[in-house]
Amino acid sequence: METHDVIIVGGGPAGAACARALKQEGVDVLILEKDKLPRYKCCSGVLFGQTQELLREYFGADAPPEVYCSNDKIVEAENIREWKKETGYKRFYWEIPKDGKAFSMHYQNIWRNLFDHWLVKMSGATCRDEARVKGFTASSDGVTVQVDGPGASEYHCKYLVGADGGPSVVRRILKAAAGDTGPAGASVSIFQSYFKLESLGTLKKAAWTVFFEPEIGEMLSCVHQKDDYLLLCVGGFKGRKLRESVESFKQLLANEFGVKLGAWWRDEGCQMELAPPYLGQGRTILTGEAAGYVYLNGEGISAAIDSGYRCGKAVVQALRSGGDAIQIFREKSADIDKHLEKCLAQIHFLSV
Ligand SMILES: Cc1cc2nc3c(=O)[nH]c(=O)nc-3n(C[C@H](O)[C@H](O)[C@H](O)COP(=O)(O)OP(=O)(O)OC[C@H]3O[C@@H](n4cnc5c(N)ncnc54)[C@H](O)[C@@H]3O)c2cc1C
Structure with a gap:
């Protein structure tokens, strides 16, 4: 051994x-x-x-x-x-x-x-x-x-x-x-998706924007750029369907800021206690x-x-x-x- x-x-x-x-x-x-x-x-x-x-x-x-x-x-x-x-x-x-x-x-x-x-x-x-x-x-x-x-x-x-x-x-x-x-304590699920970025719309460049929208998630949602991708992060307690949260988040970014997203690249998820x-x-x-x-x-x-x-x-x-x-x-x-x-x-x- x-x-x-x-x-x-x-x-x-x-x-x-x-x-x-x-x-x-x-x-x-x-x-x-x-x-x-x-x-x-x-x-x-x-x-x-x-x-x-x-x-x-x-x-x-x-x-x-x-x-x-x-x-x-x-x-x-x-x-x-x-x-x-x-x-x-x-x-x-x-x-x-x-x-x-x-x-x-x-x-x-x-x-x-x-x-x-x-x-x-x-x-x-x-x-x-x-x-x-x-x-x-x-x-x-x-x-x-x-x-x-x-x-x-x-x-x-x-x-x-x-x-x-x-x-x-x-x-x-x-x-x-x-x-x-x-x-050991409350557990929050976190999920993030990367999309090819076509246009930031009115979102500021080199910035990180945080949202507290209960209809998207119980935890803050946030968005910032990683090279050619926009990274969307959402979180919620048990039972929340986080893929649906990402879709609602995309809608909010499109409607309020004119963000245009291209092809999906990848997802990541984890639990935080x-x-x-x-x-x-x-x-x-x-x-x-x-x-x-x-x-x-x-x-x-x-x-x-x-x-x-x-x-x-x-x-x-x-x-x-x-x-x-x-x-x-x-x-x-x-x-x-x-x-x-x-x-x-x-x-x-x-x-x-
Ligand atoms: C969505 C999200 C965004 C975040 N953003 C930031 C940020 O921008 N800045 C920041 O400072 N923090 C951020 N954090 C927090 C940060 O990612 C973690 O707190 C940090 O990675 C913890 O480091 P660690 O080494 O303890 O664990 P980890 O980074 O999780 O490393 C644990 C390692 O153990 C390995 N492992 C697991 N199980 C086993 C096993 N059974 N056998 C062998 N290996 C195993 C895993 O593969 C992994 O490599 C974020 C967290 C989340 C969820």
């Missing part, structure tokens, strides 16, 4: 940042990623100010030119606006200051598949893709992991890190073992969105990178001192918890 000090489930921003922190300290770490890299991720693909700072701090670099959209590389914060038929536009604040510190308001418009792949490479860790973790068994000295895919089917590690995103298998298995099988953080159990630790670290409304890459990196440092400390990795991680991430609560209190993202 292949063995490593640490195995990370998921090659997203949290997994890559965790791997980076471990590699910096010389720890033997392997990332297992279920999809072939570079993989798509349901996301608007905007790097907010805090993300940009975290990249410099933890990865020693800015996102490279090849991960940017080739047009409209920057979305200025002042061009993120909420629109209502009766009142027109007003500024919409996606990112808020953390611990009294404000961030750059020049947001970077990137392709998530390319950005995430770059991050994994920057981590310096080996990443085995097409390796889907389907189960694990934990004991006092480590964790045995079962994997589907063309490579090895079983691995052993001293610590397992679940960085497998919102629908985390690692979290589900941990919760089930603890007798907890229900959803609005639950308090849960950091795991014993030698199995959760980080990033798997742990509940996502700043509303979906400003998640910062929370993923920041929590992932600190999780990695906590595991290093536990490996060296024999302490409780989860307790160390909890102490290291107290300010992230505080910022989550602040976002929850200050940002409104529901239309109902």
